[in-house]
Amino acid sequence: MKLVGDFFADIIVDAKIILELKAVQSLNSVAEAQLLNYLSISGLSVGYIFNFRNTSLSWKRMVMDACASRERSERPAMGNG
Numbered sequence: 353m354k355l356v357g358d359f360f361a362d363i364i365v366d367a368k369i370i371l372e373l374k375a376v377q378s379l380n381s382v383a384e385a386q387l388l389n390y391l392s393i394s395g396l397s398v399g400y401i402f403n404f405r406n407t408s409l410s411w412k413r414m415v416m417d418a419c420a421s422r423e424r425s426e427r428p429a430m431g432n433g
Contacts, residue, residue, distance in 0.1 A: 361390050370399035379403050379412055391416040 363371040372387050379401055387399045391414070403410045 359390050359393055361394070364394075364396075368396060368398065370394065370396055372399065372401045374401060374403045375405040376403055377405060379410060384412070384414065387414050388416065 361370045362373045365371060370387065370390050372383065372390070374383055376383065383401050387401055391397060391399050397416045399414050399416075401412045401414070
């Protein structure tokens with residue numbers, strides 16, 4: 353597997369939890385996909401997205417299943433051959 357680019361999680365707590373901080377109208381699938389990618393790449397299993405834009409805090413907890421993460425990393429690369 354080739355790593356392309358870098359990822360920069362907003363906050364990593366105790367090397368166990370990724371926190372992503374947003375200021376968007378509402379949490380959406382793009383933010384969720386970003387957090388899931390960070391979890392997969394880092395090998396961590398728990399992350400939270402916090403949205404500070406509205407008058408009250410909204411958040412979502414996401415958990416990466418170890419089996420799903422392993423399956424994702426063990427898929428053969430699609431190539432030209």
